[in-house]
Amino acid sequence: MSTKSEVGKDGFFTANLRIVSLSCTADAEQRETANVLLTNQEHDLTIISADQNYAARDEAIAINSYTTVLRRPRVPHEVFATYWRDVHGPLCSRIPGLGWYVQNHFHREQDAHLWPDVEGIKPFENYVLDGGVEIGFQSRADQEAFNQACSILFADEQNMFAATVAYSLPGGSQTFVDRVADPVPNGDDGLDRMHINFGSQTSNPAAFAEFMRAFLNTLASDTAVLKVRLHLPDRYDNAKPAPPAPDVDHMVTEERQLIAILELAFANPIARRSFYGGDLFRSTLTGQSTNISHYAAFAVSGIYTYVRDKKLTTAGLRGSRPAQLIDALGATNQIVDDVRNLLLRGRI
Numbered sequence: 001m002s003t004k005s006e007v008g009k010d011g012f013f014t015a016n017l018r019i020v021s022l023s024c025t026a027d028a029e030q031r032e033t034a035n036v037l038l039t040n041q042e043h044d045l046t047i048i049s050a051d052q053n054y055a056a057r058d059e060a061i062a063i064n065s066y067t068t069v070l071r072r073p074r075v076p077h078e079v080f081a082t083y084w085r086d087v088h089g090p091l092c093s094r095i096p097g098l099g100w101y102v103q104n105h106f107h108r109e110q111d112a113h114l115w116p117d118v119e120g121i122k123p124f125e126n127y128v129l130d131g132g133v134e135i136g137f138q139s140r141a142d143q144e145a146f147n148q149a150c151s152i153l154f155a156d157e158q159n160m161f162a163a164t165v166a167y168s169l170p171g172g173s174q175t176f177v178d179r180v181a182d183p184v185p186n187g188d189d190g191l192d193r194m195h196i197n198f199g200s201q202t203s204n205p206a207a208f209a210e211f212m213r214a215f216l217n218t219l220a221s222d223t224a225v226l227k228v229r230l231h232l233p234d235r236y237d238n239a240k241p242a243p244p245a246p247d248v249d250h251m252v253t254e255e256r257q258l259i260a261i262l263e264l265a266f267a268n269p270i271a272r273r274s275f276y277g278g279d280l281f282r283s284t285l286t287g288q289s290t291n292i293s294h295y296a297a298f299a300v301s302g303i304y305t306y307v308r309d310k311k312l313t314t315a316g317l318r319g320s321r322p323a324q325l326i327d328a329l330g331a332t333n334q335i336v337d338d339v340r341n342l343l344l345r346g347r348i
Contacts, residue, residue: 093316097145100136167233199294
């Protein structure tokens with residue numbers, strides 16, 4: 001079976017068909033995993049290819065940022081999530097220069113085994129997040145164009161966020177492996193996804209970065225791991241709080257100033273826990289204890305893609321939930337060039 005993700009002549013991503021697909025050479029265990037996904041999901045099925053790695057598609061984003069977000073405590077979660085997806089998201093998507101914009105929403109309720117306890121590594125204290133955001137650019141000129149106009153975006157943060165911290169990634173982020181075909185997910189794709197924040201044991205950023213790259217390269221070598229993406233930001237400086245959003249907290253504790261963020265995905269929690277108990281992961285424990293001081297793991301409840309390769313997705317143009325409705329009803333008339341141009345430019 002196959003999938004297709006096309007870019008229309010107007011420069012927008014079209015909707016995607018998502019199904020599970022493993023190569024004919026996949027072993028019985030991999031095929032069994034596929035069957036679990038096919039029978040247990042209640043939403044669109046997700047293409048996973050054991051013999052494909054889509055990591056290279058992320059290389060166009062040369063400059064990136066990863067922002068942690070915490071909602072305002074008196075804003076109900078559903079109101080927060082809906083506003084972020086359908087009001088704030090499309091606003092950000094329209095800002096000039098943007099090449100990459102993805103919201104990752106987190107579950108506050110999560111199972112106890114997202115990441116194993118490792119000797120010598122402590123949990124970050126009182127560290128709660130509701131999401132992580134990537135905002136990326138293909139060039140410095142694009143980033144500057146965004147910065148010139150972004151005040152209208154950051155003025156909106158106070159409506160839903162209590163705290164945001166933008167970690168700068170001037171060299172971009174690195175995807176080691178991505179076996180999931182859909183380049184523009186808009187929702188919960190049924191996979192077991194998480195983001196793990198690691199604090200550095202050393203004050204040497206280069207040494208920490210060298211360890212993290214080697215560590216994640218090891219994780220990515222196992223076919224049970226469906227995605228490994230690494231964010232290695234510059235050390236955060238509380239004297240230069242970012243982003244420049246008024247009435248929102250941007251301060252971090254000392255142990256969260258030099259961090260790495262790992263994106264990880266498995267087919268399901270059983271695959272995750274089996275991997276953690278295996279020889280490959282256990283071989284990394286000594287290195288983790290030597291190089292990592294703190295950690296916090298967050299379960300992903302949904303991934304919402306608004307811009308990829310400088311092109312608006314349907315979610316970026318219309319909002320995440322309207323895009324889901326368009327997909328669910330197969331409303332192809334809503335994604336034709338005339339409709340998109342009318343909505344974006346006010347003319348057909």
